[in-house]
Amino acid sequence: MRVVFVCSGNICRSPMAAEYARHRAAGAGLVSLVVDSAGLLGIEGAPASATAVRVLREQDLDLSSHRSRGFAEVDARSADLVIVMTAAHLHEIAERFPAAVPRTRLLREFESGPEPQERAPSLDDPIGCPIETYRSCFDTIRICVDHLVAHLRHAGP
Numbered sequence: 001m002r003v004v005f006v007c008s009g010n011i012c013r014s015p016m017a018a019e020y021a022r023h024r025a026a027g028a029g030l031v032s033l034v035v036d037s038a039g040l041l042g043i044e045g046a047p048a049s050a051t052a053v054r055v056l057r058e059q060d061l062d063l064s065s066h067r068s069r070g071f072a073e074v075d076a077r078s079a080d081l082v083i084v085m086t087a088a089h090l091h092e093i094a095e096r097f098p099a100a101v102p103r104t105r106l107l108r109e110f111e112s113g114p115e116p117q118e119r120a121p122s123l124d125d126p127i128g129c130p131i132e133t134y135r136s137c138f139d140t141i142r143i144c145v146d147h148l149v150a151h152l153r154h155a156g157p
Contacts, residue, residue, distance in 0.1 A: 001030075001032060001033050001034070001080045001081070001152065002033075002034040002035075002036065002078055002079050002080050002081075003021065003033065003034070003035050003036070003079065003080065003081045003082075003083060003148075003152075004035075004036045004037065004038055004071070004075050004079040004081075004082050004083070005017040005018045005021065005035070005036070005037040005038075005083045005084075005085075005107070006037070006038050006039065006040060006071050006082055006083065006084045006085070006089055006093070007037075007039055007040075007084070007085045007086075007089065007125065008039055008040055008041050008085075008089070008125060009039045009041050009043045009046070009068060009127070010037055010038050010039030010041075010043060010046075010068035010069060010070070010071075011039070011043065011046055011047070011048050011049050011052065011068050011127070012048070012049050012051075012052045012125060012126055012127050012134070012137070013085045013123060013125060013126070013137065013141070014037035014038065014039060014085065015037045015048045015052065015063055015066045015068075016048075016052050016055070016056060016063065016137070016138055016141055017037065017083065017107065017141045017144075017145055018035050018036060018037035019056060019061050019062070019063055019066070020056075020059075020061060020138075020141060020142060020145050021033075021035045021145045021148070021149065022035045023061055024145055024146060024149045025149055025152075028149050028150075028153055029153075030149065030152060030153060033152065036075070036079075037066075038069050038070060038071035038072070038075055039068055039069070039070060039071060040070070040071055040089060040092050040093075040096075041070070042070030042071075043068045043069075043070065044067075044068060044069055044070060045067050045068060045069075046067065046068040047064075047066060047067060047068075048063040048064075048066040048068075049127060049134075051126070051131050051134045052126075052134060053066075054131065054134075055131065055134045055135055055138050056138070058135075059138070071093075071097075073097065076093070076096075076097035076099060076100035077099065077100075079100065079103060080103060081103055081104075081105065082100050082103055082104040082105070083104075083105055083106075083107050083148070084104060084105070084106055084107065085106070085107055085122060085123045085125070086106070086122035086123065086124075087106070087122050088122070090104060090106060106120045106122070107120075107123055107141070107144045107145075107148075108120035108121050108122070108123055108140070108144055109144075110144040110145075110147040110148045110151065111140065111143055111144050111147070112147075113147055113150075114147045114148070114150035114151040114154065115151065116151070123137065123140055123141070124137070
């Protein structure tokens with residue numbers, strides 16, 4: 001199974017979510033899960049934001065080698081699940097990659113548990129905000145990814 005986390009620039013939210021998801025999937029025995037991240041702005045080769053790197057380092061996770069990339073048609077076709085951060089991302093996926101819509105979910109649909117909930121809120125971009133905002137963003141990511149991993153474990157192959 002391939003999961004792609006998608007945000008705007010692929011320098012804050014989606015790389016944090018992907019790195020944490022890799023960590024959690026390994027701990028849950030989901031060895032066949034492939035996790036990736038991308039951005040809808042198409043920024044190529046930018047490092048993760050320094051604050052995102054720092055927040056993940058506080059959790060013993062390493063984003064230092066991350067480089068941004070744009071979400072492409074190949075991602076839309078090959079991903080079994082596309083996890084986006086905002087309602088605007090959902091709309092953009094629908095416009096640019098309509099075939100991916102049935103496999104696209106908001107991250108916060110998993111905030112309350114392993115079964116996705118409709119009408120989930122967006123996860124705001126912490127770019128340019130104080131580190132506390134990044135930490136809060138990551139706390140939400142952690143809860144959602146924990147539930148997403150539980151969902152994937154019970155969904156099976």
